[in-house]
Amino acid sequence: MAQRNDQVFQLSLTEIAFTIAFILLLLLGYLVFSEEAKRKDAEAELAKVQTAERATKGLDAAKVALKAALQGTGVGSPDEVITKLIAVEDVSAERDRLKLRVEDLDAKLTALAELSKRLEEVQPAAQPGVMREEVTSALALQDQIRKSLDEAEDPAPSTAPGASQPQGKPAGAAGAASSSTKQAPDAKPSAPAASVPKSSSAASTFAAQPRPDPNTRRPHRDADALTKVQQAIAATAALKRQLKEQLNKELRRGEEAKTVHDVVAAAKSYRELAPDGTNPELVRKENANLRGQVAFLKNRLDARGGRDYPPCWADETGKVEFLFAVEVKPDQVVVSPAWPPRREAAGRALPGMAEVLGGSHSNQDFVSRIQGIFNWSKSQDPECRHYVQLKSSISDAVQSDRARLMVENYFYKTEARR
Structure with a gap:
């Protein structure tokens, strides 16, 4: 009977010994690598220390040699000289x-001295100091414009529309610029020693910092300021002209900001009339038409009579505004405009208007060409009818009645007496 073997792996003692030896070799290699790295780091640190020591020794030797040389020349305190x-x-x-x-x-x-000399040469003899005052005023104005532009680019908390700035500010700015201008030719540069800091390290740090040169930025800034001033003057002139032409209103000095605020508010209200994108001018015209139609219907109710539909065109008092003047003849129909001048654009925009006004028409052509206008009147809300001025040149009564009925099928009419 075979002996039972409960071992999972069949390993001999030799294999186990080789495995343990391999693991020990790996550990030994890792230790050797770590020690080698530490040794290299220690050598690098030692080299740095030796270099610093050599530098220190060299500096000390140089200091001793310098002291000896200074003492040889008769200097009492070499350390103070080195410091x-x-x-x-x-x-x-x-x-x-x-x-x-x-x-x-x-x-x-x-430059200022040269400018002063040139001013003295060109100024009139009878008015001494006038040219200097003009230059001073120009410099003060330039300074005030720069300050205003800076405030506009970095605005303070907003104030009420039309609020004016303090009146004393320009005068103060002008006085400051005037005094600085007068003192400039007589100014003298201070001694360099007065500006030297006590701390040498602070001086070197301050000198190392980059400082922008204002002279390189000033021409661009002045040109930009001039452009903005010109734009502001042009905008003010345009605003003044539009107010005069469109509203017959004068632009008062000091109320420019308030006027601009009112114009923007009016434009905002005008835009809010049609939030769905409808043209506000079209809405205004439709409202005028509706007011005329309401007045017409009210007049019809008061008179207890009238027609079924309101007029498509009526003024705000309810008075009818005609579309065409129609003349019926035995063999043709002649159509011409009869609308008031304010309806010119609206009349020309009606569908098929060019064909209707293209000349005389036969009865059949007249009916076909006014279909677009008739369908337009039926599509309005409320449905309406255009009015025409009818004139008949037909002598036969039956034929004249037929022509009249043909026109009445599409328009309301007012017939001229024969």
Whole structure:
């Protein structure tokens, strides 16, 4: 009988020993790699320390040599001399910046002196100081325009429409500009030493910061300001002209903002008349027509008589406005406009109007060509009929009645007496 074997894996002692040895070799390799990395890091740190030590030793040796040289020349305190040399190196950057500043101020003073000389040459002898005052006023105006543009680009909390600015502000700005202009030719640049900071490190930091040059930005800014001022003047002139032509209203000085606010509010209300996209002008005309039709129907009710449909065109008092003047002849029908001038565009826009006014028509052609206008009147809400002025040139009574009925099938008429 075979012996029962409960082992899952059939491994010999040799295989187990090889596996353990392989694992130990892996661990040993990892330890060797880690130690090698640590050794390289330690060598790098040691090299840095040695370099710093060598630099320190070199600086100390240079300092000792410098002290010995200074003592050899008879200097009492070598340390103080070395400290001053270091401070001079830090202050050199600030010195260069102040030198550029002095050169800039000197150029400005030269330009102002030249300008003053030219003004004295061209100003009239009988009016001394007039040209200087004009230049001062121009500079003050320029300063005020710049401030106004800055306030417009960065507006303060909004105020009520029409609120005016304090009246004293322009005068103050003009006075400030005037005083600064008068003092400019006599100004003198301060000494460079007065602006040197006590801390050399602060001076070097301040000098290292980039500072924008206002002279490079000023021409573009002045040109932009001039363009905006010209646009504002043109807009004000256009607003003044439109108010005069359209509303017969004057634009009062100081009320420009309030007027613009009123115009925008009126435009907003005008747009809200047709939120679904309908033309507000068309809505206004339809309202006028409806008012005329209501007045006509009221007059008809008061008279207890009339026709079934209101007129398509009537003024606000209910008076009928005619579409055509129709003349019936034995062999033709002649149609001509009879509408008032204010209905010119609406009359020309009716369907088939060009064919109807194209000349004389036979009875059959007349009926076919006025179908578009008749269908238009039937499609209105409420349904309406156009009125025509009828004139008959037919001597035969029966034929004249037939022609009259033909016209009455499509229009309401007012017939002229023979």
